Amino acid sequence: MKKVRTLVCLAVLSTLQIAPAAAAAPEALRDAVRKAVVTNPEVQARWHGFQAADADQETARAGYYPQVDVSASIGRERLTRPNTGTDDYTHRNATLSLNQMVYDGFFTKSEVARMGYAKLARYYELVDASEGAALEVVRAYGDVLRYRELVRLAKANYVEHKQISDQIGERAGAGVGRRVDLEQATGRLALAESNLLTEVSNLHDVSARYLRLVGEMPPEALGDFGDKLAAGPLPANASEALREAFNTSPALNAAVENVRAGQALVDSRRSAYHPRVDLQAYKAIDHNLDGVSGRSTDSVVQLVLNYNLFRGGADQARLRQAAEQLNQSRDLREKACRDLRQTLSIAYNDSQRLVEQLRYLDQHQLSIEKAREAYRRQFDIGQRTLLDLLDTENEYFQARRAYTNARYDQVIAQARTLNGLGKLMSALDVARDDLPPASEVGQDRAGIDPATICPPDAPLPLQVDKAALLADTLREAGGAKR
Template sequence: MQLQSLVISLAAALSAWSLPAAAQGSDPLRTAAEKAVATNPEVTARFNAYRAAADAVGIARGGLYPRLDLNASAGTERERDERLGPATRKVDRTAVGLSLTQLLWDGLGISRDVDRLTHERLARYFDLLEATEQTVLEATRAQFDVQRFRRMVQLAEDSYVQHRYAFAQIQSRVKAGVGRGVDLEQAAARLALAESNLATEQANLHDVTARYLRVVGEAPPAQLSAPPLLKNGLPGSAAESMNTALARSAAISASIESLRAVRSAGDGARSAYHPRVEARLRTTSGNNLDGVEDRTRNSTAEIVLNWNLFNGGSDQARVRQQVNLANQAADTRDKVCRDTRQVAAIAFNDTRKLTEQLVYLERNTLAIEKARDAYRQQFDIGQRSLLDLLNAENEVYTARRAYANAEFDLALAYARAQAAMSQLSTQLGIARVDRVAEQAAGWAAGDDAPARCPADAVEIRASDRAALDARADALMKNAPTR
């Protein structure tokens, strides 16, 4: 439970850059997001990768400290000196020793390695933040989709009921001898289509429920409240949304730290051009040390220098390799920035366009429902054909389905826009400040900010409705009279 609590805290550590928690999300949505963050294997894998990276820093830093070794030995030595004749001298020896080694200079190789691993640790930290934010978004998407297809099933059931009623009505007329058999066949065909639509929506509901189970780790509740519109904290313009997303993106921060890690590795590769200097202290106690009879102690203090003068060109090739890897990391950073820019731009635009689209879809649905009701009344008195009535029923079903989809698409668009700015978890009220977040306190991109990722907003010219209306009026004037 301590690990899960820490992961949840890390999921919301973006609050260091985000707005105060607004807690707009409903309790079921917040609960689902928390469970997804705490139990999702991808998040916990990133968390363990972060911990491993933190341990790697400690491993590298250990090379800066003295090394103390204890060694012991016991054995027999046989020596034969030709100057003293053919006799062989046998010496039994034992020894216990301590050796102390301290690195004095290695061309800053270990220091550069510590810098590299420190940047990699921060990169894994930002990877964890990105994974948690995306997991919160996936949990939100999963719950919205469950609600969406529950609505779709309900609409398909209503459509089936209406077609079943029309079929029964026509069947009754045919049996009474006042209806046509072809009308009954047509009603049966439309009823079969309604049954097919219902089966399709039920299959879709099954699939999104299975995805919810995968993301959150448990089945969705039987009752879910209407999806919230997470509007709080959203900028008022596309340009501001873009700038906010690029400034707060954990994915961009991770790519910048990866670039810095590669640069540190390049600096470390140049340490091979320098000598390695060590101070060594060694003392040994025992009997007949080094094969010398009656020697009981041996102590040494020395400075050791080792300088590789030729290594087949491997060191120069390694430096060139690191330069190319740094260029690759810079390219990856710019690509991540462009991807983030695209996601933020599309999500923000969707919130605007879907809001506008819902108004038109509502008008469409209300108009078609009124037309369907009028068609039914006219059909009952013989002024409309069965085909007119069935077509009207299908149009009502299609209009209601389009409106419901747009409602859920809008709710999801707001969630996507929040996630693009790395503040969705904050908006759902699960943000908690944890000391681990201090790892990135005061972090800045500096001169390593993406170079090929302008924050320009996409501007699409809106259609001139007055001009379109004028074109329609012109068609009316030129229409042939009857």
């Protein structure tokens, strides 16, 4: 007996020692997420959008550089002059021209800034799509594990009901059991078969979702989540999580950059009210110009000012359009903030609530398991009815099913919280090798001030004082008796 206790103690100590290592995400999950963020079509579409935005900024920056053109022509011309007759000749021309913008009302500067902010917005949208794909893979991975376990529980539940049904059938056939008991057992067996079929169908559906996200079927060997995805703790409360998310959430950062791009568009539209100054230079070489035989050259260097006086109201309309688009981007930023505040508050509350709920569900399934074994022994000696036995079997199955669902829901709630913080991929230690940091893309602001967007307020979870609740109930019951 002493030797058994020693072995148990050593097993517990070894479990405690390996617990931190077991908290890391399984390698199969990291591989699945890595494949999704590299090959998922939605993420790849965002990647190409980011690349296109980078090319757009280079296009806008070209406005700072001179434009150089070469043109050449050759053709037959006929020139008719009064009192001199008509001449037919071949005219050849070659022209080299240069145009350098000197002042354009800060149009080029505003466009370069606008395209830079748009590139940052596309960058954060790419990060958000990658985070979203990672979350969906975590959900699918967890659901495959969940329904594989639920199928196993449903199989065991079916076997138990089948054995009880056969036992009752033998009793009824021998004349020592009632026919109604057999009907009741047959009905419960049919329910167990239906439960098994449901779980098998659910496993098929989540496997198809995994295939869509990752591009391959889930392997037979999937590492378990453990109890958490990352070794680091979550923020202390929902308000702290929101304050952190306002600076790290890619969705909110994308909305902020869209607002900055909208302001730069307004500045760009205002340039139409300024004059434009260009430095122009060209040299033309002609043969037989205007019918004069021989070679002619024309060289020009000049400053050209152009100031539009009337364009039919187009400039004013474009400026008004840009102002409305800026207001639209501000409204979408407000929406992104409110959406983040809701989803992160719910995810954080779920991740905390399910920890406590798991303790109660575990206690429930352990208690039902003990009651089930006791009822089975009492049924064998005639102290319990068939209905008692079947009820405990069904309750045991539902208790184990509820515990399994809550266990996976709790880890997925952690993933949803990390996704709201924009840190799910870093928690899984997964990254795109071709994705640069935001500072290299052009991020030049320190962060987001929540006071300028929306306050990081989260509803406080309701705390139930169970002792006070019970005391109030007993007090009300006592008053009613009097």
